Amino acid sequence: MAVYLLKRLLGLVVVLMVMSFIVFCLQSIIPADPARAMAGPSAPEETIQKLREDMGLNDPLLVQYGNFVMRLAEGDLGTSVRTRQPIAADVLRYGPASLELIIAAMLLGSLLAFAFAFLQSIVRRSDGIRVLMLGLGSVPIFLSALLLAYFLWFKLGWFPGNGRLDIRRFSGPTGFFVLDGLLLGRPDISLSALRHLALPALALSVPIAVSVGRSLNSSLIDVMRQPYIRTARGKGLSASGIFLRHGLRNAASAPLAMLGLQVGLLFGNLLIVERVFAWPGLGLYTVQSFATSDLPAVLGVALVFGAFYITVTMLVEIAQSLADPRIAL
Amino acid sequence: MCEEALSIHGLHVRLSRDGRASTVLDGIDLRLTAGEVVALVGESGSGKSTIGLALQGLLPAESLPEINGSIRISGQEVVGAKPAALRQVRRSLIRSVPQDPMGALNPTMTIGRQMQESGIERTEALEWLERVGLPDPQRIAADLPHRLSGGQRQRVLIAMSMAAKPRVLIADEPTTALDVTVQAQILKLLADLAREQDTAILFITHDLAVASQLSDRVMVLFGGRIMELGDTQSVVDAPAHPYAAGLLSARFDLTSDRDRQLATLSAEAGSEKLEGAQCNYAARCPLATSICTQRRPDFAKRGENRLVACFNSDRVPELLSSRRETPAWPHASPGEVDALELFAIRKSFASGKRTRTEVLSGINLKIRLGECVALVGESGSGKSTLLRIAAGLVTPDEGDVSWPGGDLPQVVFQDASAALTPWLTIGEQIRDRLRPLRLPKAEQNARIAEALELVGIDPALSSALPAELSGGQCQRVTVARAVVVPPRLLLCDEPISAMDVSLAAQTLNLLGTLRRQMNMGMLFVTHDLAAARLIADRIAVLDKGNLVEIGEPDQIISAPAHTYTKSLVSAVPRIGASIKGA
Numbered sequence: 001m002a003v004y005l006l007k008r009l010l011g012l013v014v015v016l017m018v019m020s021f022i023v024f025c026l027q028s029i030i031p032a033d034p035a036r037a038m039a040g041p042s043a044p045e046e047t048i049q050k051l052r053e054d055m056g057l058n059d060p061l062l063v064q065y066g067n068f069v070m071r072l073a074e075g076d077l078g079t080s081v082r083t084r085q086p087i088a089a090d091v092l093r094y095g096p097a098s099l100e101l102i103i104a105a106m107l108l109g110s111l112l113a114f115a116f117a118f119l120q121s122i123v124r125r126s127d128g129i130r131v132l133m134l135g136l137g138s139v140p141i142f143l144s145a146l147l148l149a150y151f152l153w154f155k156l157g158w159f160p161g162n163g164r165l166d167i168r169r170f171s172g173p174t175g176f177f178v179l180d181g182l183l184l185g186r187p188d189i190s191l192s193a194l195r196h197l198a199l200p201a202l203a204l205s206v207p208i209a210v211s212v213g214r215s216l217n218s219s220l221i222d223v224m225r226q227p228y229i230r231t232a233r234g235k236g237l238s239a240s241g242i243f244l245r246h247g248l249r250n251a252a253s254a255p256l257a258m259l260g261l262q263v264g265l266l267f268g269n270l271l272i273v274e275r276v277f278a279w280p281g282l283g284l285y286t287v288q289s290f291a292t293s294d295l296p297a298v299l300g301v302a303l304v305f306g307a308f309y310i311t312v313t314m315l316v317e318i319a320q321s322l323a324d325p326r327i328a329l
Numbered sequence: 330m331c332e333e334a335l336s337i338h339g340l341h342v343r344l345s346r347d348g349r350a351s352t353v354l355d356g357i358d359l360r361l362t363a364g365e366v367v368a369l370v371g372e373s374g375s376g377k378s379t380i381g382l383a384l385q386g387l388l389p390a391e392s393l394p395e396i397n398g399s400i401r402i403s404g405q406e407v408v409g410a411k412p413a414a415l416r417q418v419r420r421s422l423i424r425s426v427p428q429d430p431m432g433a434l435n436p437t438m439t440i441g442r443q444m445q446e447s448g449i450e451r452t453e454a455l456e457w458l459e460r461v462g463l464p465d466p467q468r469i470a471a472d473l474p475h476r477l478s479g480g481q482r483q484r485v486l487i488a489m490s491m492a493a494k495p496r497v498l499i500a501d502e503p504t505t506a507l508d509v510t511v512q513a514q515i516l517k518l519l520a521d522l523a524r525e526q527d528t529a530i531l532f533i534t535h536d537l538a539v540a541s542q543l544s545d546r547v548m549v550l551f552g553g554r555i556m557e558l559g560d561t562q563s564v565v566d567a568p569a570h571p572y573a574a575g576l577l578s579a580r581f582d583l584t585s586d587r588d589r590q591l592a593t594l595s596a597e598a599g600s601e602k603l604e605g606a607q608c609n610y611a612a613r614c615p616l617a618t619s620i621c622t623q624r625r626p627d628f629a630k631r632g633e634n635r636l637v638a639c640f641n642s643d644r645v646p647e648l649l650s651s652r653r654e655t656p657a658w659p660h661a662s663p664g665e666v667d668a669l670e671l672f673a674i675r676k677s678f679a680s681g682k683r684t685r686t687e688v689l690s691g692i693n694l695k696i697r698l699g700e701c702v703a704l705v706g707e708s709g710s711g712k713s714t715l716l717r718i719a720a721g722l723v724t725p726d727e728g729d730v731s732w733p734g735g736d737l738p739q740v741v742f743q744d745a746s747a748a749l750t751p752w753l754t755i756g757e758q759i760r761d762r763l764r765p766l767r768l769p770k771a772e773q774n775a776r777i778a779e780a781l782e783l784v785g786i787d788p789a790l791s792s793a794l795p796a797e798l799s800g801g802q803c804q805r806v807t808v809a810r811a812v813v814v815p816p817r818l819l820l821c822d823e824p825i826s827a828m829d830v831s832l833a834a835q836t837l838n839l840l841g842t843l844r845r846q847m848n849m850g851m852l853f854v855t856h857d858l859a860a861a862r863l864i865a866d867r868i869a870v871l872d873k874g875n876l877v878e879i880g881e882p883d884q885i886i887s888a889p890a891h892t893y894t895k896s897l898v899s900a901v902p903r904i905g906a907s908i909k910g911a
Contacts, residue, residue, distance in 0.1 A: 227432040231486070234385055235447055235493075236420030239412075245446075246435050324437050326475055 077300035087300035096175025098281030104201035109208025116213035137210035216255035260316030334529035340398035368540030371550035424490035430482035434474035441470030480511035535829035552609035559635035661845035663699035668850025674728035703861030706871035738818035739811035745804035756791030
């Protein structure tokens, strides 16, 4: 296990190096001029030249890359043109909101996936549910997010569809508001945070539920036909015992991989969902950075997302090896 | 003492497949007393496995089973029992040992935990692992199934079943998936444990010889009906039903006549299920008379403890004596030309991160045109790898493979239905081999028909898909595909190991005839020494990647030089050689 973690950590560093190189190349190729963007369109040419000199933009590319990596190693992702804050500080500020949303979407998606797969493979196969899942899977997320917002928030008013809390200016020790509410002894905050989470998390969870659910369904159908299930039934075990101990665990590997993939690929959807529900997270931050061609911010966030993706993959592999001890880490 | 462990009365089972229901068991009556071993013998499709599943109430729900009649295990009714009652019956009264131990253990749960699910304590589980002859029970209990061999897994499954001290044990071909040298040990273990615990065993098999080694009584099943039921010894000595007689004469062992073809049961004409007022076996029966197709024969008493369902059982003895004459092999003219030359073949596979295991260490072998060499050996001995190298499918690390004469050999695989493309008609698949010859279409069709006829398949079936054929027919089609353009070398990878006796005999006859007629060299890989002896001119014994012995079949069998060969010879089941012990 320790060797595995070490290997993965090394892999993480390598991937980050490669990503940083790509990000750096992009920065150099794209004709946007950070100095110009920072100084403003009306700044005189000398100011910009001076700024370029200060920012090291006139150094040879290799030196620039070296500096870039050195800064990265110190946790310096650069400075945002738009917020004029270090990007690392911005990530720390907006990250928890996104992470909270992602975790909620993941949990909700897994729950829905399990319910779907359980109904389809164990209880009774129903074409209705299958068509419903297919339909949900084929709705693009910008549409499903808008529909959820329109009906459940605007029309019915069941859930709030704007921001993270009803009150303004709340800040907690962790930035995860559901957790902060509990830590601060304010269950009303937690409840409000949960209510605000509902719609964006639901919108994000649909693709997860559909893909993971289908994967779990097909592996459960396959596993429940295996001879060892018959052995278990032959021992006179109860149906729930057979399903939990012999069925689910053996069926877990493929859907776990799918879950990892979906969570890893969730960022595209995150931009849309955070935009639709005015969720003050990294997705919204990225959207706003795009709008102001804040390249350093966009690329900094890309690096963070890349690192997150690798971490998720690692967690999935650990989960898979826990489910199936034959997979040695 | 004569406590009744199991009583089946008037059992009828109908199962649906693709929306069509058919009768699988038709009036089964059987009583087992405690500690008795009854063998259930029949070909595939006879319904013998269905009985085993019905007893446990484990018939698959998707086949919508309709069960009539009564099954009582230690007095507990199983048919129509509530799920909870049924679970209780399974937990403590009836257990089973499966056919294939490889898939029957949960791959992600330790052996120890799976044992304990049987309702025993950990110490008891360890005791049982030791009792079934597994070394180091502590280690095995902590292991996952994939680290055990097939034989070890079967021992675990036996321990798991017997630990519950059931009244009835169903053993469904518990040794067919195992190495021959392990089979006898497993059977003996089962028999010993059953006697100690007074457990009745229902032993399901297709091989009367195996049945005769283990069982007190035998029940011969065909098409879901009982054909004959009686003391094993008397049934084996003098079968009273033509089907039982056919099963007996179709089996071959180390004493069968090598100069003649094997006796077979008449073809699979009876594979369509017959229901209603007639004898099930009439379509295949050599003794069938007009009454057989009009009335269903009663299950009548013939002699002591003997029940037979046949109108003509008086004529069975004459059938047995007439069966002895089978056609001789066609004349062969093996030349001095080689069909295959293997020189100093070495092959190793990666077995870990850095270690490699040598599978073949320096194999030299030549096969002449028209000659058949049988390659025997345990699983893991490297025989399949050698066949693949001879086929050109795997390249050796060192050494030379050559096929004098040029063209690549053809291969007949073990699993015929997997060796045929499911969405192409069998005619098309045979045509694929003719395409390079650029023959006119009419001639292609003629040659396809000719090849199918050669292997005994109606040429009209050339437009059928593989799924519409039986397993035996599929194997014939793969042979037809291989010989439609006669190859100089035919490689057979365990072509009969998944077949029941009569089908195996038919396939051996077919391959033996074709290789002589077409003067093909043949490499026949098998773990069955009796089959090897019948088909081959020479037997080569492979042990741990080395050719330890090669020579004339009868010489190898009468005077095996290598210890491994000796164990192979003694492992071939013989009629009447009881392993029940004292």
